Amino acid sequence: QSRKIVADFVGAGEDDCVIFCVNTSEAINRLANCLSIKGDEIILTTVMEHHSNDLPWRPKGKVIHVGVEGDGSLSLEKIAALLERNQGRIKLVAVSGASNVSGFVNPIHEIAEVAHRFGARIFIDCAQLAPHREIKMGKRDDPGHLDFIALSAHKMYAPFGSGALVGLKEFFAQNPPDYR
Numbered sequence: 001q002s003r004k005i006v007a008d009f010v011g012a013g014e015d016d017c018v019i020f021c022v023n024t025s026e027a028i029n030r031l032a033n034c035l036s037i038k039g040d041e042i043i044l045t046t047v048m049e050h051h052s053n054d055l056p057w058r059p060k061g062k063v064i065h066v067g068v069e070g071d072g073s074l075s076l077e078k079i080a081a082l083l084e085r086n087q088g089r090i091k092l093v094a095v096s097g098a099s100n101v102s103g104f105v106n107p108i109h110e111i112a113e114v115a116h117r118f119g120a121r122i123f124i125d126c127a128q129l130a131p132h133r134e135i136k137m138g139k140r141d142d143p144g145h146l147d148f149i150a151l152s153a154h155k156m157y158a159p160f161g162s163g164a165l166v167g168l169k170e171f172f173a174q175n176p177p178d179y180r
Contacts, residue, residue, distance in 0.1 A: 002020075003020075006018045006164050010126070010137055010149055010151070010166055011135060011136030011138065012137045013137065013138075013139055015140060015168060015169055015170065016166055016169060017166070017167070017168075017169040017172060018164050018165075019164065019166070019167075019172065020162070020163070020164055021150070021163040021164060021165055022163060023154070023161070023162075024151060024152040024155075026163060027151075027163050027164060027165035028052050028053055028056050028094075028123075028165075029052075029056045031056075031123060031148055031150070031165055031167070032056035032060055034174075037060045037091060040062070041061055041062070041090070042062045042063070042089050042090045042091065043060060043061060043062070043063045043064075043090070043091065043093075043094060044063075044064055044065075044066065044079070044086075044090045044092070044093045044094070044115075044120070045057060045063060045064075045065055045066070045093070045094040046065060046066045046067075046068065046096070047065050047066070047067050047068055048068050048074070048099045048101065048102070049095075049096055049125070050096065052125070053094055053095075053125040057092075064082060068104075071104075072099065072101075072104045073104055073106075074095070074104075074106055074107075074111070076107065076111065079093070080117075080118075083117075083120060084118065087118060087119075088119055090118065090119075090120045091120060092120060092121050092123055093115040093120050093121070093122045093123070094122075094123045094125070095108065095111055095123070095124060095125070096124070096127075097124045097125060097126045097127075097129030097130075097133070097135070098129040098133070099128065100127070100128045105133065108124050108129075108146065109138070109144035109145075109146070112143070112144045112145060112146055113143045116144075116145075121147040121148070122146055122147050122148070123147065123149070123150075124146050124148070124149045124150075125149075126149045126150060126151040127151055127152050128155070129151075130151040130155060130156060131156045135151075137166065140168075147171075148165065149165075149166050149167070150163065150165045150166070151163060151164055
């Protein structure tokens with residue numbers, strides 16, 4: 001029942017699953033451990049990320065970063081340009097839902113549309129977003145759907161030691177458990 005409550009809270013679909021973790025950092029590391037990067041495939045992230053949404057990707061393969069604009073925002077045009085320039089090579093776009101430094105709230109569904117248009121999946125670090133905005137992962141047939149999200153309960157005044165990674169069951173079922 002607790003997994004259903006979390007899934008409902010983030011607007012997850014029936015084909016998604018909720019994996020409980022200690023916090024957002026552990027959730028991101030779990031996703032990174034499941035992600036298979038081959039050859040010249042790339043992870044695209046931003047310079048506004050918390051280290052927990054940057055460091056786990058580095059050992060996986062090539063990571064490229066999108067800068068921020070003068071007002072602290074991300075440029076959808078720059079994200080699209082990088083995706084187009086690296087057509088088919090960017091496997092994952094990893095972006096914060098909201099910056100923990102500037103508080104800027106990213107247009108996550110618009111970024112997801114751009115990522116999907118170029119064949120990439122999207123991961124949203126919702127640690128800073130979840131306490132302040134509604135999260136709707138969306139249906140898989142919606143180009144703006146979110147493939148993966150992570151959040152921590154303590155950011156919403158719950159006890160420490162509780163977080164979640166939410167994403168496609170089928171994706172996680174391909175991987176052996178990371179804890180045995």
